[in-house]
Amino acid sequence: MNLHLDVFEGMNPFQENTYLVHNNQTAHLIDPGFSSASEWNRLQNVLEQKKLQIEAIVLTHGHVDHVIGLQEAFDRFQVPVCMHHETWPFLEHFPQQAMMFGFQADPIKVDPQYVEPSADLRIGSFTYDARYTPGHAPGHLAFYCKEAGWVISGDALFAGSIGRTDLYGGDFQLLEKSIRTQLYTLPDETVVWPGHGPKTTVGRERRSNPFVSGGI
Numbered sequence: 513m514n515l516h517l518d519v520f521e522g523m524n525p526f527q528e529n530t531y532l533v534h535n536n537q538t539a540h541l542i543d544p545g546f547s548s549a550s551e552w553n554r555l556q557n558v559l560e561q562k563k564l565q566i567e568a569i570v571l572t573h574g575h576v577d578h579v580i581g582l583q584e585a586f587d588r589f590q591v592p593v594c595m596h597h598e599t600w601p602f603l604e605h606f607p608q609q610a611m612m613f614g615f616q617a618d619p620i621k622v623d624p625q626y627v628e629p630s631a632d633l634r635i636g637s638f639t640y641d642a643r644y645t646p647g648h649a650p651g652h653l654a655f656y657c658k659e660a661g662w663v664i665s666g667d668a669l670f671a672g673s674i675g676r677t678d679l680y681g682g683d684f685q686l687l688e689k690s691i692r693t694q695l696y697t698l699p700d701e702t703v704v705w706p707g708h709g710p711k712t713t714v715g716r717e718r719r720s721n722p723f724v725s726g727g728i
Contacts, residue, residue, distance in 0.1 A: 526577035572666025574602025598651025647687020648675030
């Protein structure tokens with residue numbers, strides 16, 4: 513099944529990218545970063561225009577900028593919240609995460625559905641190639657769709673950069689290994705949709721990324 517992608521760029525004060533993966537009927541909300549009424553309205557307009565129904569919320573990882581809208585998304589759509597089990601502690605300590613970045617937040621109360629990396633991970637109506645890419649954060653996953661030719665890389669790989677490794681659970685050597693073995697092994701033309709900033713391609717980053725370049 514060829515999945516389509518809508519990109520909500522520059523969400524919340526952290527300028528996070530939220531993704532809506534969909535076919536002609538159902539959709540998955542990946543990394544809900546909406547934090548204002550206008551941002552939520554953007555999503556609602558797309559859902560109404562394309563007549564889509566959210567069937568799952570999917571997380572690449574649990575950092576505050578990627579889950580700032582998680583509670584409202586769960587309350588609105590009442591669908592499974594799919595994540596790696598190592599992501600859950602970040603949600604348990606969401607208020608503490610928020611305090612680190614200078615704002616207050618209520619605890620997140622959702623029922624997680626844990627998923628494991630798999631070349632054929634089935635979530636609802638869709639199947640992903642879910643790749644384990646820790647180093648920026650424990651439990652980090654990237655979601656590759658071969659048919660559509662894209663990968664949602666979360667905060668592992670950016671255009672000309674990589675995820676920071678100075679936060680809890682960060683590890684540069686581990687992130688480098690994740691990028692080389694799980695992302696740079698994808699076809700050069702694969703479009704990389706990152707957690708922040710513009711899209712890029714696997715080939716471009718493999719050739720010129722100043723932090724992690726070259727092959728395995």
